[in-house]
Amino acid sequence: DAGITQSPRHKVTETGTPVTLRCHQTENHRYMYWYRQDPGHGLRLIHYSYGVKDTDKGEVSDGYSVSRSKTEDFLLTLESATSSQTSVYFCAISGTANTEAFFGQGTRLTVV
Amino acid sequence: GIQVEQSPPDLILQEGANSTLRCNFSDSVNNLQWFHQNPWGQLINLFYIPSGTKQNGRLSATTVATERYSLLYISSSQTTDSGVYFCAVEYSGSRLTFGEGTQLTVNP
16 A cells, blocks of 8 residues: 555534644655545545645645645645535645556545 | 546446446546545555556456547456446646546445
């Protein structure tokens, strides 16, 4: 299994509070991604990173920010959580673009 | 952006039956992957198959890139095959785009 750890695995938070999700990898892969999964939508890309301090937006980036200060860590921040951000969040890694991607176990976030 | 359509959306089988899942995509791709999401939510890599045919045990996959589709074959299905099967594609300038999946239920 690819060495990807997401934390926390489950979180309940209140509307308006900041939340940070962490993805840690031990594979030294260049690319890291954050996806969200909602019923009826499959997985949708939020943000991705193609190197330390190099990030770009995905399909559903509004309300989210990311940071990557080290190769192994990719953080996803919800500055002010809303109920529409209740979802399951997956981190993924790949060595280069257009190569096989591997996913973490997911973080279930509930915003009440 | 690229469109990814999976069919059928739902499939119910008896244990031992065979099935074929289809993934159509609207543009040329550099990467195509099949995933199985088990009932616990974990995404398991099945195949990395931008073109050609691969087999892994009871599962096999074929991608015909020129005709923009991929097929996932499951033979002699088992209850542990239940879950959602996703196709995801990547094309120039994009990242993995997922279809909405096929929900497979295998009954004993």
